[in-house]
Amino acid sequence: MAAFGAALTVVVAVGLGVLFTRWIGLALDSATLTPPERVPFLGGGQPEVHAWSRFHVRYYAMALLFLAFDMEMVFMYPWAVVFVEEGAVALAEMLMFIVILLLGILYAWREGALEWA
Amino acid sequence: MGLRRALARLAAAAEAPVFPVIGAGGRSVAGEIALLGGVRVVDSPRAANVLLVVGGITPGLLAPLLQVHDQLPTPRATVWWPGEPVEHQDLRTVLGEVVVARPGDGDTLRGVFAELVGGGRLSDPPALPDDEPAEWRGVGPYGQGGTGMTGGVPYGRPLAKRSPDPDGLELDQLPLRIGPMFPPLPPGLILDIALQGDVIREVAVGDNPFLGHPDGPAPAGLDTALFLEAARRPQPVATIELARARHHLRWAAGTLRLHGLASESLRVLRLARALRPEHALEVETLARRLRGRRSLSWATRGVGVVTPAQVGFGPVARAAGVAVDARLDDPAYDGIGFSPVVNDGGDARARLRQRLAEAAQALDLANRAGARVRQPGPALEGPRGPLSAGEALPSAALVDLLPRLLVGQEWGDAMTTVASLDLDLEEAAAGARAGAPA
Known part of the structure; x- marks a missing residue:
């Protein structure tokens, strides 16, 4: 019963809160x-078309590149686990791996994958 | 109600947010607005309470002005600085409640704002009728104005048409008319652009609102008035060069504001206002400081490249490496060691460096010229290019360049490019109307 009373209090409090914010909204929205007055500011004109438009997500190449390299980072977890046992060999192997990835980034850069437009 | 009065007093003590609209002959005062104490110049009417109209409103500017007026949130008020020639439309007949003040009068601006938020002054009523531009209520199955979200007419406005994208996609192209009161653009410039995302695909320059009123003010109201005057009458070289330096610094202040360096912009405006020939060192220090600003360099490098073949005069050509300058053939500049400053690259960054270097050089020349007086006759090198009788003013040719420069640019680069050309639509109109400054 005590739990029910607590739940009821919460529900009533939330309900009153919602009504109060709604009242504030209506009170302030007197104008x-x-x-x-509602149209977007274009420097003195009105838009002719609606602004719901499909535009190019230009960062998609960068997003793909990021995802690819983000997944490569997953390989670093098992490496970190065996790093103390393996020592310098593991370090050299990881360096080789990272250099190969770096060459990939440089190639993508040269091909213009990081260009915005 | 003590709380309400206390809040109103608190609000009235704040800086007055002002949206300036620059009309005919208002450009020369425009730089001073930002320097008024207790006044904050904002970039959108949405952020303002006071609409400040500077100069005369031509017929072409009237409809946009009413639109901008209505876009100020309530409470709003209008202040008009008509300036000298009140021969244009009297704003009081169109807007009703307009406070007319002397140009540069900041007290009126602050006073009107304080009254407005203190409740002592009623908000301006809307200037335009309460009509929907396109009927949409009740149209469509849900009353949403059209037949659907894709291909319909939501809220009475059609959706943008698709067109090919360089990446082989078919994407919406949003046709927009920007201006003539859009702060990043020079006052009066109207651009009809087609936007795909943030990339500009098509550009056409709209009708110049300062044109089409043959009885309008003479070019005396231009910000280059002193130079036009000097082209006709004897004028001390020091005066001309000081005006040149001031013009370039004011332009630099506008560019800095565009790049978000508002406090640096204010500092430059203050320097421009109190400019004297002894300030050459200050201008050089400023140029060096701006060179060191990485963000500014990155935002302007390689943007809006103008080749010498496109523009063969003025600072724009000199920023592209061409040493053309009317002062080379001017006897008034003989023997004071004048040689044109040039930059290379021809991009927005080169133009910024060029104009700052020219401002420093102009102060240097003003120092060395002494009491030398320039006689009319040869073409006079104005801050945008040569001014000579019988030839068009330089702004007209620069405006014509815009469509070629802007197509394919991203929005931010396009705004940088337009600002870097230092356009004045009023000068372009004056040149087109008279065919000559004289």
Whole structure:
């Protein structure tokens, strides 16, 4: 019963909170805007078309590149586990691996994958 | 109600957010607005409470002005600095409640703002009728104005048409008319652009709002008025060079503001206001400090490259490595060691460095010229290019360059490019109207 009372208190409190914020919103929203007041600012004009438009996600090449290299980092976990046992050999192997990846990044860079437009 | 009064007093003590609209002949005062104490110049009417109209409103500027006026949130007020020739549209007949003040009068701006937020002054009513530009209420199955989200007409406005993208995609191309009161662009410039994402695909320059009023003000209201005057009457070389340095510094302040360096911009404006020939060292220090700003260099390097073949005059050509300058053939500059400053690259960064170097050089020349007086006759090198009787003013040719420069640029680069050319639409209109500065 005590749990039910606590739950009821929470529900009532949340309900009152929602009503209160709604009331504040309505109280502040006393100014009704005319259509010319609502349009986006373009320096004195009105837009002719609606701004729901499909545009190019230009960072997709960068996002793919990031994902690829992010996954490569997963290989570093088992390496870190055996690093103390293996010592310098592990270090050299990881360096070789990273150099190969770095060459990949340089290649992507040269091919313009990091260009925005 | 004590709390309400206390809050109103607190609000009235804040800086007045002002959105300036620059009309005909208003450019020469425009630089001073940011320096007024207790006033904050904002970049959008949405952030302002006071609309400040500087200069005359031509017929071409009237409709955009009403639109911008209505975009200020309430409470709003309008202040007008008409300047000398009040021969344009009287704003009081269109907007009703307009406070007319002397140009440069910051007290009125602050006073109007304090009254407005203190409740002593009613907000301006909207200037445009309460009509939907396109009827949409009740149209469509859900009353949303169209037949669907893709291909419909939501809220009465059609969706953008698709067109090919360089990556082989078909993407929406948003047609927009930007200006003539869009702060990153020079006052009066209207650009009809087609945007794909943030890349500009098509550009056309709209009608110049300063044109089409043959009885409008003479070029006396231009920010280069002193140079046009000097092309006709004898004028001390020191005066001309000081005005040149001031012009370049004001331009630099605008560019810095565009790049988000607002406090640096204010510092440059202050330097420009109190500029004297002895300040050559300060200008050189400023140029060196701006060179060291990495963000500014990155944002302007390689942006908006103008080749000497496109523009063969003024600082724009000199920034591309061409040593053309009307002062070379001007006897008034003989024997004071004048040789044109040049830069290479022809991009926005070169133009910034060029103009700062020219400002420092102009102060140096003003020092060395002494009491030398320039006689009219040969072409006079103005801050944008040569001014000579019978030839068009330099701004017109620079405006014509815009479509070729801007197509393919990203939005930010395009704004950088436009700012770097130092355009004045009023000068372009004056040149087109008279055919000559004289």
